[in-house]
Amino acid sequence: MTGVEFRHVSFSFGTNPADQVLRDVSFTAKPGHTTALVGLSGGGKTTILNLILRIFDIESGAILLGGKDIQRMKIAELRQQFALVSQDPGIFDDTIAENIRIGRRDATEEQLLKAAEAACVTDFLPNLPEDLQMPCGPRGSNLSGGQRQRVAIARALIRDASILLLDEPSAALDKETETRVREALRGKTAILVTHSVAAMRSADQIYVIEDGKAIGPLEFSEVVMKYDFD
Numbered sequence: 252m253t254g255v256e257f258r259h260v261s262f263s264f265g266t267n268p269a270d271q272v273l274r275d276v277s278f279t280a281k282p283g284h285t286t287a288l289v290g291l292s293g294g295g296k297t298t299i300l301n302l303i304l305r306i307f308d309i310e311s312g313a314i315l316l317g318g319k320d321i322q323r324m325k326i327a328e329l330r331q332q333f334a335l336v337s338q339d340p341g342i343f344d345d346t347i348a349e350n351i352r353i354g355r356r357d358a359t360e361e362q363l364l365k366a367a368e369a370a371c372v373t374d375f376l377p378n379l380p381e382d383l384q385m386p387c388g389p390r391g392s393n394l395s396g397g398q399r400q401r402v403a404i405a406r407a408l409i410r411d412a413s414i415l416l417l418d419e420p421s422a423a424l425d426k427e428t429e430t431r432v433r434e435a436l437r438g439k440t441a442i443l444v445t446h447s448v449a450a451m452r453s454a455d456q457i458y459v460i461e462d463g464k465a466i467g468p469l470e471f472s473e474v475v476m477k478y479d480f481d
C-alpha cells in the first residue's frame with residue numbers, strides 16, 4: 252500500500268510572501284490508515300489535497316507518493332492512484348448508475364452495486380438494480396445534498412484507487428450514513444478533511460492545519476482538549 256508524505260512544503264497562490272497559504276508543512280498519511288486534516292475554514296486543507304493531485308505545484312519542499320517525488324511522475328500516472336470526493340459532489344444530468352461509473356468506466360454490475368451499497372446510496376433506492384437508472388437531473392437537482400454526496404462517495408469507492416481523498420464528505424450526511432461510510436474506509440489509505448468529531452475520532456491520526464502549518468500527529472483527546480470543534 253502507498254502512503255503520502257509532505258516534507259517541508261510551502262505554497263502561495265500569489266507572489267506576495269504574506270499570502271503564503273502553507274508554510275513548511277510536513278506530515279505523513281500512512282498506508283492503510285485514515286489521516287484526518289482538521290482546522291478552521293481557509294486554513295489550507297483543500298489546497299493540500301489539490302497539491303497532492305498537482306492541480307497546483309508546490310513552491311518548495313517535496314510531496315512523496317510511496318516514497319517517490321510526485322514532481323517526477325506523469326500527471327496521469329499520479330492521478331490514477333487517487334479517488335477524490337471534493338466539496339462539490341459534481342453530479343451530472345444522467346442516471347445514478349452513470350454518475351457512479353464515472354469513477355470506473357468498465358465497472359461490472361456487481362462492482363456498481365457493491366460501491367452503491369458501501370456508500371449508502373442503496374438506502375434511498377428501494378428497488379435495485381432498476382433504481383440505479385433514476386435520472387439525477389441537472390446538477391443532481393433530483394437528489395438531496397446528502398444523496399448527491401453519497402453518489403460522489405460511491406464514484407470514489409468504485410475506482411478502487413490506492414488512496415482516497417475526501418474533502419468534508421460528512422457535511423451533508425446523517426450520522427448513521429457517516430458511520431457506515433467510515434466502515435467502508437477501514438483498512439484503506441485515506442486523507443479525510445473533516446469537521447465532524449465522529450469522523451475525527453475514527454481516524455488513525457489527526458493533524459490540525461493552522462496558520463499555514465500542520466500540527467501533529469495528535470490523538471483525538473489532544474485535539475478536543477486544545478481546539479473547539481462542534
Ligand SMILES: Nc1ncnc2c1ncn2[C@@H]1O[C@H](COP(=O)(O)OP(=O)(O)O)[C@@H](O)[C@H]1O
Nearest residue numbers: 264272290291292293294295296297298299460
Ligand atoms: N484558487 C485560489 N486562488 C487564490 N487563493 C485561494 C485559492 N483557493 C484557495 N485560496 C485561499 O487559500 C486559503 C486556503 O484555502 P483552502 O485550502 O480552500 O482552505 P480550507 O479548505 O482549509 O477551508 C484561503 O485563504 C483561500 O482564500
Ligand SMILES: [Mg+2]
Nearest residue numbers: 296297338418
Ligand atoms: Mg476546503
